[in-house]
Amino acid sequence: MTLPSNATWTHHGGNGPTAHFYGANGFPTGVYSPLLARLTGHVTLHTLDLRPTWPKVGPPPVRQDWQMYADDLISFLEQTADAPVIGMGHSMGATCTILAAARRPDLFKGLVLIEPAMLSRTLALLAKLLPKAVMNLTQPAKGTLKKTDT
Secondary structure (H helix, E strand, O other), rough: OOOOOOOEEEEEEEOOEEEEOOOOOOOOHHHHHHHHHHOOOOOOEEEEEEEHHHHOOOOOOOOOOOOHHHHHHHHHHHHHOOEEEEEEEEEEEHHHHHHHHHHHHHHHEEEEEEEEOOHHHHHHHHHHOHHHHOOOOOOHHHHHHOOOOE
C-alpha cells in the first residue's frame, strides 16, 4: 500500500522510542498539542492526520468502515518507520490503531489506547444494515453532526 500524496502528517520530535499518535474522529491533531508536547519528553512522536482533514481529499469514500484509516496508518508506518513503534490513539484513532496492529503486528511494539470506540457485534451488524440517514439519527452520530467546526 502507498500512502496518498495528499496525506498530511507531523514529526513532533522528542526523545526516546518512536511512537505514533492517531486522534479521534472530528478532532484535528492540533487539539492534542498539550498532550503531544508532554509526550515528546518520553518518545519521538509522529502524527498522521485523519483522511478527512487532508487537502483535496474529495468526496467521502463509499467505504463506511474504519479499516481505511487503519490502512492509512499501515502505509504511513511502512513508509516512515525504521522499526516497530508504540501505537497511541484516542477514540476512533485508538480503534484504527488496534485494527492496524491486528493486521500488521510487526509494525508495533506496544499500544496505548485512550477510550477506543467499540461496538458490540449486534450494533456493528445493525450499523452495516441501516442506511446512513437512519444511522445519523442515533447517538453518537447526532451529537457529532451538531459539533461546531471551529
